[in-house]
Amino acid sequence: MSVINNKLKVEYGDFQTPIELAKRICQKLSSLGVNPDLIVEPTCGVGNFIVASIKQFNLAANIVGIEINPDYIKAAKNSPIIKHDERVIIHHGDLLNFPLSNLEQSGEILVIGNFPWITNSQQGLISGKNLPQKSNFLGYKGLDALTGKSNFDLSEWMLIQIIEWLQNYEHSYLGMVCKTSVARKILHYLRDRQKNVCQFSTYGIDAKKYFKAAVESCLLFCEFRGKFKRYFCDVFPSMESADFQRIGFSHNRLIADMVTFQKLSFLYSETQPLIKWRSGIKHDCAKIMELRQVNDDLVNGLGEKVNLEDDYIFPLLKGSDIANGKISQTDKYVLVTQKSLGEDTTLIQNHAPQTWNYLEQNAANLDGRQSKIYQNHPRFSIFGVGDYTFKPWKIAICGLYKKLEFRLISPLKGKPVLFDDTVYFLGFDTEPEAIAIFEIITSAEAIAFYNSLIFWDEKRPIKTSILNCLNLHPRLIPPRNPVVSNGVSFPPPCR
Template sequence: MVRHKSKILCEFGDFQTPVTLALEATNVVNRLGVSPRSVLEPTCGRGAFLLAACQVFSQVNKFVGVDISTEHLSYLKERVAAEKYSAPIEIINGDFFNLNWSDIINTLAEPLLIIGNPPWVTSSELGLLKSSNLPQKSNFQGKSGYDALTGKSNFDISEWMLLKHLEWLKERTGIIAMLCKTSVARKILTHVWQYKQKVIRAQIYRIDTLKNFNASVDACFFVLLIGDGSLSNTCEIFEDLSAQKPSHVIGYQDNILVSNVIDYKRWSHLRETNSVYIWRSGLKHDCSNVMELEQEGDKFRNGYGNVFSLEQDWVYPLLKSSDVGNSRTSTCRKYVLVTQRYIGEDTTHLKLDAPKVWDYLQNYREYLSKRSSSIYRNRPEFSIFGVGKYTFAPWKVAISGFYKALNFVQVDPIDGQPVVFDDTVYFLSCRSKSEASFLAALLNSQPAKEFLESMIFWSDKRPITIELLKRLNLRALAQVLGKEEEYNGYALSNYYQKSSILPLSQHSRYETSPINSPQSPNSL
């Protein structure tokens, strides 16, 4: 989204809906043939949707608009007084997160239309503003462990609000019709289908946010029909508000949201159950000016422009998402300081094993200690994440999580050292060049791409995730491609060898055979 111009705009996600857009969207609801008896706009602002509903739905016997801004509500009251609508319109000044909504909902006859444009702002953005305009803290998404600690528990305020709307209609009939980010709509659909809530029809209509809000974000008009009847497990996607027929249908299959139901069903036998190969994410350090370096002769320059001599065994070639996405893997622009061999390792041994690195870290201790993420709390000093024996595998197959393409690349060592990635890259570790080449070919095959793409929503900020990648059964894929015997050779070797750790001092001694003895000292 474009930069917000004020703290108030940031804090309340306050993008007032153009009157023409509100009217066009409300007419979409009218075309569905449901006649609401009550209309509620829970974050009404200047009331664009409330007033549009007054024009479109003549049979409604009560309209209610609620907002936290007295300025917006003063404007709305003036509009209501000027138009002299026949149906009663109740305007309430209140904070969405502190109102007793049951008292309001209980006064509204059904079918109840809940319509509007909730705030387009996330919980983390509000946290940075030290805003109180937040729901009470709760783990409503059910995130746990590393996901919660690293930010996956961050959520859009509109997501929380839409879940509340579903609660309000749990024992009632009605329609939820909201402008929101398309990613939020998909999260709500997943929740609805996962918990078998009584949604009998779902629709997403794309909207032009640049035209209507001067914002660059993928957003939609999201409609849920709630009532008695057969539960829906699909959602119709329309290219715009005027479209009469859907362009395609997304759905819920095998407990996941899929973007192409037909392709998913065609390749569903490629679903993973368990695997010898484990997808990993790259290194997370949250201090690029200290940890990421540029080589100058036999020394390294950090992000502050200072040059240091460091032990080579602790500095590795670094490839970022843009490098992997563009297949620039034969050379590196930067290097990264790797302070641990595994998560939680005590770093004080560096004082003896790598005194130059230790002194360097001491120079920048203050910067590293100020890393804001809670994952570093109660951890050894100078800790990193996304590190393990897989980090030091000599060959890898990698993909960028950000780039809008399924492009798996083979990554060989650079100057005799294994390559390390940033945490926006996902990879499989390999013990030989031939193994990496084989796996890359499997992953770039048409069946693999069709299966994975059937579950990808390319408009997402990070469309490719570990959760997605691990759904693909490489053994089943090899069977489809007539490569099962070759796969079994590599997989058997990998299975027996993956418990051994390659010492840092042995990184240049690579085994190139696809199958090695379980007793090999170089095994991973």
């Protein structure tokens, strides 16, 4: 068999499931009560899931594989176990266009496998064509449609197609290897569209061991039966574990730990916060906009000494500085062209001519910024600026690091400290006000509350939407119920 080339392996998100893992998954599904009449493997590769299904589910009447790569089909059909089992049919086709409705079906269905681990943006980088017809299929609007939220895993799209197909049948199962982040997106999809699901759980898989991939992955197990609509997920650390943590929805958001959240829900802010967490400066041109003090000189990222008016220069702390507690001094500075979003930048020309000349001299870099957010805005615009940016006292945290380390930030060299856009912060006019809020945020209860909301496997686990959930005004927090539940109620199985 010829080996699929590297470009195609990337394009098709080709992570072949080892036979050892395929067997473990089939055994786990069987232990969960799965006993299908029809088994479908929509991207069967060399056929490891089909082999494992043959051995585990001997009562299944039909086993169907679908595969786009002819070399993999040849390898699968040459497997002694597959070619001598008359129940198995392997179709040469692409799930993106395959008519699932044509599959003959009676009794219970199991869809099993491992869909491609690649996003649509990664496909674009390699000019890949293994994509569904392009559309904003989750309906994002505004900036969300222009930025990261509109990026999706191909496996997410494929899982949705399978789920939509399985909604037509009385009783079916899904047992799919995927990223844990994709599994949560599928739970969101089911709830947002009010789809039927009676059981939804994940079981941790060591992706580094089985796929040499540094990503959190799992076996996603779903049972679809009748009209049950149970939108929660029991998260097991492994297929062998009996202990689990329940994630589910409350206040129209997905909660990472329902038990802890229920105990601390009195800390949840039901209204718009009076003090909002904000993100730092976004300029997308660090070589020009960020400066470093070398002796008595300011030097830009190109190694050039610059001589600029002080009015537009502010001390800068980056996300790594905040995360590592390096906050008492800095040799980094940032050039801030606006005090508010959309402010006319030509005002700099008269007020600070040296700064304006510097911007014009580096216009090629600034005008060449690719993000669409700079379109239809004044020349040399930045984002993440407002009155809050220039408050003298701040509380800050880096969104990229997987720890809840809040820092109390004071002015440096007589100026307010600014941050890059990996940092979230609150701004205050006075030190006592900042200290009072800092004590609330760093309390044991507040940290536990935040942990119940955060999914630590995400690329940027800490978000303003999470930080703003904590009620920062104790007088507004409702009285606690003296009887605290030890857990959430678990509904009986959907049998």
